[in-house]
Amino acid sequence: MNLHNELDGITVIALEQAVAAPYCSMLLADAGARVIKIERPEGDFARGYDAGANGQSSIFAWLNRGKESICLDINNKSDKELLVRMIKESDIFLHNLAPGVLNRKGFSWNDVKDLNSKIINCSISGYGSSEQYGNKKAYDFLIQGEVGLCSVTGTERQPSRVGISITDISSGLTAFSAILRGLIQMSRTGKAINIEVSMFDVIADWMNMPLLAYRYGAGAPKRMALSHSFIAPYGVFETLDKKKILISIQNDREWISFCCNVLNSKELAQDQRMINNVERNKNRVYLETKISKVFRMF
Numbered sequence: 001m002n003l004h005n006e007l008d009g010i011t012v013i014a015l016e017q018a019v020a021a022p023y024c025s026m027l028l029a030d031a032g033a034r035v036i037k038i039e040r041p042e043g044d045f046a047r048g049y050d051a052g053a054n055g056q057s058s059i060f061a062w063l064n065r066g067k068e069s070i071c072l073d074i075n076n077k078s079d080k081e082l083l084v085r086m087i088k089e090s091d092i093f094l095h096n097l098a099p100g101v102l103n104r105k106g107f108s109w110n111d112v113k114d115l116n117s118k119i120i121n122c123s124i125s126g127y128g129s130s131e132q133y134g135n136k137k138a139y140d141f142l143i144q145g146e147v148g149l150c151s152v153t154g155t156e157r158q159p160s161r162v163g164i165s166i167t168d169i170s171s172g173l174t175a176f177s178a179i180l181r182g183l184i185q186m187s188r189t190g191k192a193i194n195i196e197v198s199m200f201d202v203i204a205d206w207m208n209m210p211l212l213a214y215r216y217g218a219g220a221p222k223r224m225a226l227s228h229s230f231i232a233p234y235g236v237f238e239t240l241d242k243k244k245i246l247i248s249i250q251n252d253r254e255w256i257s258f259c260c261n262v263l264n265s266k267e268l269a270q271d272q273r274m275i276n277n278v279e280r281n282k283n284r285v286y287l288e289t290k291i292s293k294v295f296r297m298f
Contacts, residue, residue: 003031004029006031006032007028007031007032007033007183008033009026009191009257010026010028010032010034010091010092010155010183011033011034011036011089011090011091011092012028012029012031012033012034012035012036012090012091012092012093012094013036013038013086013090013092013093013094014035014036014037014038014067014092014094015038015083015088015094015096015097015102015215016037016038016044016094016095016096016097017039017040017044017045017046017096017097018044018045018046018047018096018168019059019063019140019165019168019169019172020096020124020167020169020171020172020175020199021094021096021124021172022037022044022046022063022064022167022173023097023168023169023172023173023176024094024122024124024171024172024179025067025094026063026065026067026172026174026177027068027172027259028064028092028094028179029065029067030065030066033092033131034066034068034070035066035067035205036067036069036070036081036086036090037064037067037068037069038069038070038071038072039070039071039072040068040071040072040073041071041073043071044060044064045061046059046060047060047090048163051109059183060211062244069262074107075105077135078244080105080106080180083107084115087107087112087115087116088115088208089117090116090119090121091118091120091183092119092120092122092126092179093112093116093119093120093121093122093177094122094175095107095122095123095124096123096124096125099125099126099134099135099136100134100135101138101291102123103167105124109121109123110195112192113194116192117191117192118186118190118191118192119192119193119197120179120182120183120186120192121177121192121193121194121195122175122178122182122195122196122197123195123196123197124171124172124175124197124199125138125196125197125198125199126139126143126198126199126200127195127198127199127200128196128198128201132199138199138200140165140166140167140168140199141161142166142201143163143167143203144161144166144168144203145161146200147200147203147207148207148210149161149162149166149203149206149207151220151223152207152210152220152222152223152229153223154223154225155225156222156223156224156225158223159223160223166203167183167199167202167203167287170203170206171197171198171199171202173224174197174202175195175197178195179195180195182195202293208290210229213229213230213270217230217272219263225230226246228248230277230281231248231249231250231277232249232251232277232280232281232284232287232288233247233249233258233280233287233288233291234247234248234249235247235288237288237291237292238293238295238296238298239295239296240294240295240297240298241298242297245295247291251277252275252276252277255269255274255277255280262294263290263291263294264294265290265294273286273287276288
């Protein structure tokens, strides 16, 4: 059975902008929820990111498919009252405005649960709600740098950001997952739930592999461009006519098959220097020389 409209009957009020929260609410809409996107009078600034979709922002069109939209100015009394009524009738209140804005406007967690005792309130922020960092604005690129993602991305000479808004998207996906968990818990307890997603925390958790390599391995992993810091063979190999082929061998079974069927070398498959990934990585230079020699014959 295919998944289809499993969130039918769920109403989401999304006071959102940019990427992180809109990505989350897009997934909720894809799952059948009714998503009402609230924009400020001048509109979500993501509308101005590009003009690739017949003059409109292609990123905005992607992130906001399947939603309804309304323009509200919560500084305006009647608009604020409308938002209050919407929250009372909704199941999920999702938001990622600048730090502290909603608290100052009377929509803190305590305010929201007083309005609706069975609501899931989900905030996406840069650094959480701590006193030290709760009012600090965040952008995808800055967090990529702060958590060290750029230090393991790029070439040996030059660090790089990941080519998509990975901090925003991973945070939106984490919020989506947490909201689904919240709906399950709500069905059991019937009580309002508050969810806080910190973009910094999300991508910092994704950095556990290089952290563990630093702590328990041979130090911080180096930037390897299209190669891998501890898997081999993994990377780009050039053929005789200068075409580039990507290879990623993930286990010993694949390695044996690659040797026998591509390199035509059972001897290399049985070479003790190549017997497992740990040994292949230790002997990476020899390994890549052998592969390159074969590929340059094609």
